[in-house]
Amino acid sequence: MIAEAKTSEKRAVPxxxxxxxxxxxxxxxxxxxxxxxxxxxxxxxxxxxxxxxYGKWWLPPLDEVYAELRAAAERGDVEAASVLGxxxxxxxxxxxxxxxxxxxxxxxxxxxxxxDAEYAQARMATVHERxxxxxxxxxxxxxxxxxxxxxxxxxxxxxxxxDAKDARLAYVATWSxxxxxxxxxxxxxxxxxxxxxxxxxxxxAQGLAAGEDRALDIYIDAYxxxxxxxxxxxxxxxxxxxxxxxxxxxxxSGFEALWANGPTRFGDLSSQQWDAIEAQGRAIFKAHYESRxxxxxxxxxxxxxxxxxxx
Numbered sequence: 078m079i080a081e082a083k084t085s086e087k088r089a090v091p092x093x094x095x096x097x098x099x100x101x102x103x104x105x106x107x108x109x110x111x112x113x114x115x116x117x118x119x120x121x122x123x124x125x126x127x128x129x130x131y132g133k134w135w136l137p138p139l140d141e142v143y144a145e146l147r148a149a150a151e152r153g154d155v156e157a158a159s160v161l162g163x164x165x166x167x168x169x170x171x172x173x174x175x176x177x178x179x180x181x182x183x184x185x186x187x188x189x190x191x192x193d194a195e196y197a198q199a200r201m202a203t204v205h206e207r208x209x210x211x212x213x214x215x216x217x218x219x220x221x222x223x224x225x226x227x228x229x230x231x232x233x234x235x236x237x238x239x240d241a242k243d244a245r246l247a248y249v250a251t252w253s254x255x256x257x258x259x260x261x262x263x264x265x266x267x268x269x270x271x272x273x274x275x276x277x278x279x280x281x282a283q284g285l286a287a288g289e290d291r292a293l294d295i296y297i298d299a300y301x302x303x304x305x306x307x308x309x310x311x312x313x314x315x316x317x318x319x320x321x322x323x324x325x326x327x328x329x330s331g332f333e334a335l336w337a338n339g340p341t342r343f344g345d346l347s348s349q350q351w352d353a354i355e356a357q358g359r360a361i362f363k364a365h366y367e368s369r370x371x372x373x374x375x376x377x378x379x380x381x382x383x384x385x386x387x388x
Contacts, residue, residue, distance in 0.1 A: 096177035100212055103184060107205040108198050115206075134160045138217035139168050143225070150232060155239030159247065162233030166251040168218035169226040175215050184208050230255065230273070237280060245280035246291045249306070252277045253295065256305035270305070277306060285361070288369040293321040293361075312350050315340065319358030324366050 110118075126132030134146050134157065146164075149157035184204070192200050218226070233251055236244035252273055284292035299306040300314035307313070319340040326332040339355040346354075 096181050097212065097216070100177050100181045100184065100208065103181070104205055104209055104212075108202045109205050110202050131156055131160055135164070138213070139164050140217045140220040143221050147225075150235070153239075155236045155241040155244070158232045158239070159236035159241040159244040162229050162231070162236055162244070162251070163247050165221070165226045165229035165232065166247075166255075168214075168221060169223075169229055170254070171214055171218045172223070172226065175211055177212060177215065180208055180211055180215070234276070243291075246284045246289060246295065249277045249281045249284070250291070250295050250298075253299055253304055253306040257302070274305060281306075285365055288365045290321075290324060293317055293324065297321065311346065312354055313357075315346075316354045316357035317361065319354060320361035320366070323358065323362040328371050 122136060126136045129135065134142050143161075146157055146161045150161045187204055187208075188201075230248065230252055233244055233248040237248045256270065256273070281292055281295055285296070295306075296317040297314055300310045300317065303309040322335060322340065323332065326335040336359070340351070340358065342351045
């Protein structure tokens with residue numbers, strides 16, 4: 078094992094040099110993927126997105142398609158509004174959490190991790206690709222402008238009210254994340270926040286009723302932390318988690334055992350609480366997911382065993 082001490086020592090950013098320039102300088106010292114590999118990766122992404130009618134708005138950096146995307150959304154294209162809202166929300170998070178100084182610190186930590194000499198070259202090439210990509214994303218998002226990125230919820234709400242595919246749950250997830258990290262904003266406009274929370278809960282319930290997998294993810298995340306959508310609730314978190322395990326389990330070979338044995342019990346919850354988690358998780362699955370296709374093109378799963386009553 079080697080620690081790459083000579084190349085990974087933490088160094089202060091030179092005076093007069095910004096973090097982005099310092100990050101580029103550090104990256105220039107690392108090995109890179111071959112041009113052939115980069116071209117192959119690009120072709121692979123282009124091939125995937127070519128099958129999506131809106132791929133032209135997802136694949137390029139947001140600043141390159143923002144004007145076209147916004148113009149389409151303003152003309153009433155709800156799918157364009159959905160893409161614009163989702164990408165703006167992603168960019169908003171990027172400019173907050175992936176600033177060059179944070180990326181530079183993460184790179185230093187990454188380079189300090191021990192690695193077998195045999196794989197050092199390949200690992201450093203992967204590290205270079207990752208951080209170069211994240212820096213490029215940050216800069217592209219920054220060029221869009223903070224005011225435009227702050228409109229992400231507005232566009233997602235418009236798309237959701239227009240029944241754009243996936244826009245409603247995207248709105249719920251985005252509102253929950255943004256509101257949870259902006260307590261001051263919630264307090265500043267309590268009435269508006271209450272309206273948004275009501276809409277988010279309504280659309281989340283609709284997603285659950287429609288058997289959307291993402292609805293389970295959002296419920297679990299919301300109950301796992303004391304956020305704006307719901308108060309923290311360990312029992313609810315685990316009940317929805319068990320329902321998600323059942324949904325995923327029927328796509329494999331372990332569904333019968335998972336249904337028969339219930340969720341794995343751990344921690345300091347009581348037997349009564351675990352019984353409630355098991356019963357609720359099964360009820361959620363049977364009500365909203367049992368009759369849904371196993372996969373995008375799959376057939377409905379066979380009926381589940383009857384529910385056991387919790388005494």
